[in-house]
Amino acid sequence: MFERTLPVGSVVSLYGGEKRLMILGYVKYLKGDEGGKVYDYCGCTYPEGYVGSEATAVFDHDDIEHIYALGFQDEVQFEFREKLEKILEERDGEAKEDWTDDPDNLDV
Numbered sequence: 001m002f003e004r005t006l007p008v009g010s011v012v013s014l015y016g017g018e019k020r021l022m023i024l025g026y027v028k029y030l031k032g033d034e035g036g037k038v039y040d041y042c043g044c045t046y047p048e049g050y051v052g053s054e055a056t057a058v059f060d061h062d063d064i065e066h067i068y069a070l071g072f073q074d075e076v077q078f079e080f081r082e083k084l085e086k087i088l089e090e091r092d093g094e095a096k097e098d099w100t101d102d103p104d105n106l107d108v
Helices: 075-101
Strands: 011-014 020-029 038-046 056-059 064-069
Touching: 020 056, 020 075
Parallel strands: none
Antiparallel strands: 011 020, 011 064, 020 038, 038 056
């Protein structure tokens, strides 16, 4: 059901993580990261909540081990999720094209 995006407010745990995280937003990058990796989510620790930008985490959907609670969902969230998933698919398509355009990445 949730193969790609979870609603804001969802509480999850990550593989190898010690604390639960609550999803705060989407498509985030680390400030100062020269590699420019864009992550699917940003989150804060649960139950503490947001205590400052230095205490937030960025992670991808594939990093999620367990979903403890889903955030609020209604028609507005469903419409937003559709738009977000299109953006993520485009981003993934561009990343795949970049990867396959490099001949060193091809198994020949």
